[in-house]
Amino acid sequence: MKQKVDFKVIIVILFASSILGILFNFFYSKGISLIRKEKVIAWAKDSIVNGNVESEIKDKIISGVKKKENIQSKQLSDGKNKDNQILLKPAFIYLKQASTLFKSKKAIFIDARDKWDFADGHIPNALNIPEYSFDNSNPILQTIPLDKTIVTYCGGDDCDISSKLAENLFGLGYKKVFIFFGGWNEWIKAGYPSEVK
Amino acid sequence: MKEIISNKYLLLVSRLVLGFIFIYAAVEKIADPSGFADSIYNYKILPPYFINIIAIVIPWIEFIAGLFLIFGVAIKENAFIINTFLVLFLFLITISLFRGLNIDCGCFGTVGGESVGIKKIIEDVLLLLLGIQIYYFDSKSFSINSIKTNGIKNQ
Numbered sequence: 452m453k454q455k456v457d458f459k460v461i462i463v464i465l466f467a468s469s470i471l472g473i474l475f476n477f478f479y480s481k482g483i484s485l486i487r488k489e490k491v492i493a494w495a496k497d498s499i500v501n502g503n504v505e506s507e508i509k510d511k512i513i514s515g516v517k518k519k520e521n522i523q524s525k526q527l528s529d530g531k532n533k534d535n536q537i538l539l540k541p542a543f544i545y546l547k548q549a550s551t552l553f554k555s556k557k558a559i560f561i562d563a564r565d566k567w568d569f570a571d572g573h574i575p576n577a578l579n580i581p582e583y584s585f586d587n588s589n590p591i592l593q594t595i596p597l598d599k600t601i602v603t604y605c606g607g608d609d610c611d612i613s614s615k616l617a618e619n620l621f622g623l624g625y626k627k628v629f630i631f632f633g634g635w636n637e638w639i640k641a642g643y644p645s646e647v648k
Numbered sequence: 649m650k651e652i653i654s655n656k657y658l659l660l661v662s663r664l665v666l667g668f669i670f671i672y673a674a675v676e677k678i679a680d681p682s683g684f685a686d687s688i689y690n691y692k693i694l695p696p697y698f699i700n701i702i703a704i705v706i707p708w709i710e711f712i713a714g715l716f717l718i719f720g721v722a723i724k725e726n727a728f729i730i731n732t733f734l735v736l737f738l739f740l741i742t743i744s745l746f747r748g749l750n751i752d753c754g755c756f757g758t759v760g761g762e763s764v765g766i767k768k769i770i771e772d773v774l775l776l777l778l779g780i781q782i783y784y785f786d787s788k789s790f791s792i793n794s795i796k797t798n799g800i801k802n803q
Contacts, residue, residue, distance in 0.1 A: 460725040464716070465709060472708030476681060483681045487689075487700040564750065565763065583752070583762065606750035611690055 495542035495629055500552060541603075541617035541628040546641055549602060549631040553643070558600040563616040564635070568606065574638060575646040577604075582612035585619050592623065600627040607636035654785035662778045663717050663790075669775065670714030670730060676757025677707035687754025691740055709733075717782070720791020727783040734776040741768050 476482040544552075552558040553574065560577035562569050569579040578591050582605070595601070601620060605613040617628045631638075639645060652658065677684040685703035688694060694702065710733065713726040737755065744751065744764045753764045755771075762768065 456724050456728050457722075460722050461729060464712060464722070464725065464729065468709040468712040469705045471712070472678075472705045475678070475708070476704045479681070481679075481681060483685060483700050483704065485701050485704070487685065487696045487698075568750070609690070609692060610750045611686065612752065 492632075493540065493542045495538075495544050495548065497548060497551075499538070499542070500544055500548045500629065538621075538626060538628070541614065541621050541630055543614075543632045544602065544629045546631070546633045546637050548629075549604070549633075549638070550641075550643060552600065552602055552629070558602045558629070559595055560631075561601060561603045561616065561620075562635075563603050563605045563612040564610075568635075570648055572639070572645045572647050573635065574604070575644050577646075580616060582616040582619075585616060587623060592620075595625075597624045597626065599625070600629070601625055602629045602631050604631035604634040604638070607634045608632055610634065653781055656789040659782060659785055660790045662782050663720070663723070666730060666775060666778045666782065667714040667716075667718035670710045670717070673756045674707040674711035674714060677703070677754075678711065680757055681707075684754055684757060687752055690749070690751040690754070691744055692749070693740065693743075706733075720788070723788075723791060724783060724786040727779055727786065731776060731779040731783060734772055734779055738769065738772045738776065741772065745769075 473485070476485075553560065560574045562573045562577045562579045563582040564579075565581045565583065566579060569577075569581075573579070578595075580589060580591055601617075603613040603617045603620070605611075605616075613634060614630045617630045621628045681700075681703050684707065685700050688699045688703055689696065709729065713729045713733075716722055716726045717730065741753065741764045745766075749764065751764055753762050753768050755762070755768060
């Protein structure tokens, strides 16, 4: 016996589920606002990338993201020593800044993509910590001191695993974590060196 | 062939499998709405304003549809909802692949997430086959409705 789909029932189910979802979200501790707030991307100033005293970080609009200025880092008591400045959260850096850090060999680059993408090509000497399987006890992390400057990156500017990885690392106590916004695509487009393993 | 596909035990198994997968996927997303909202954002296909409300509502529809499918409440209607979702996901994953987006699928929440890829498309198609089977050969066996009308013995 064939029955036709009753669209009234479907509408009731959709409606009831939606109400349930909204109610749950309202009382849930991790609930989110009904309208998405614009995401602010915090860009690191050259000075902080290079380790100077200045500590301001600029925010910029990316795909409908609002422009806003934020003080992202603060200086400890005397403010004279460049080691005294700390980031309050991982900050984004541009290609140029990434390249400066790469050339200066001050930073460790960490590729957040999976091992296959990594094997196809990556920034020379970069380490691979896939964000999907991030684990606090990852042996690679044991080899990196907490005060080391870290730059994370992923495929390009439309992936977010580099920033997730950066947040994870920051949570572990790494205090100088930058996210190379343009990622692998921008790096290779600019004709910078790559390495295949 | 048709007899095998429309076998009531096979249909029950399909319902349970599809139902549990949808419930599992839904619970992960319900637990982490902001993570799911970020996943939707990464697909870069919806205006930002709609993303959160969708991230709040979709997992609950998946949850209820999965639950109803398992218990056999309005099987055809819930199979319809689930199939619509599966077709939509298939479409989204495929175009993301073509756009070269290297993003977290968000299919089962963001915990242990997997990136969009051929594997996800195959998974999706397999689930869709189950969904279509349930939709076309909707059997009232082992459903709440059948218990109500016939009693358990008559099944």
